[in-house]
Amino acid sequence: MSSPKVLIVDDNENITEVVKDYFEHENIECKAINDGHEGLVEIHNNKYDLILLDLAIPRYSGIDILEELKKESIVNKNIVIFTASVVKQADMEKFLDIGVKEVLEKPISLALLESIKQKYLK
Template identity: 35%
Template sequence: MAHLKVLVIDDDPSFSAVVIAFLSKGNFEAKGVLSGSEAFKEAESARYDLVLLDLKLPDADGMGILERIKVCTPSVPVIILTAGGDVESYLKAVGLGAFDYLQKPVERSLLLSMVERALHEAQ
């Protein structure tokens, strides 16, 4: 079975590295990018099965990235992972098509469960 591809968009290299290492132990091929500009390039040049997206990036608004991903590849589930979330941003993200929204720090078991559920529902 081919590895499922996950794009991790987060400006915290330590957090990204932990998530990528964790996902790579399972049936996932994970790649991380640290900025919005990298995210746009990567999302346009490769096909991903799932995106994990931080809302606060140094050069882009996560909501804008979410919108663009959902316009270009509406079937790809996007899970928001953010440290600074609130009810308003949750509602906006879900309204723009996010599969779900998790607050950092996130437990690995919860993240894995959410990733598996998003991929299952996307099929």
């Protein structure tokens, strides 16, 4: 059985580096992308067991990615949103329809990453 694969799409390279290091230390394949357009291409071209997505990416945001996935009827992905902003309930319901499993506020702790790993990468 192949190891689980995680994709992180976040413009903050410090965050993506720490999260990537964590998953790789846990023997989980992990790719970090710091650009929204590149992140969408990566989602199209590869299968991931978990996608960690920041909403506030300049130029092409996590919301843009989610809307594109919905247009293409690509749902039921394990998408967890990392965000520093408050998500309104109406937006949350829209995200859940697309396949978002939960929304987590930054900063993200190692304990939170561990719980995400347990939940989505069994």
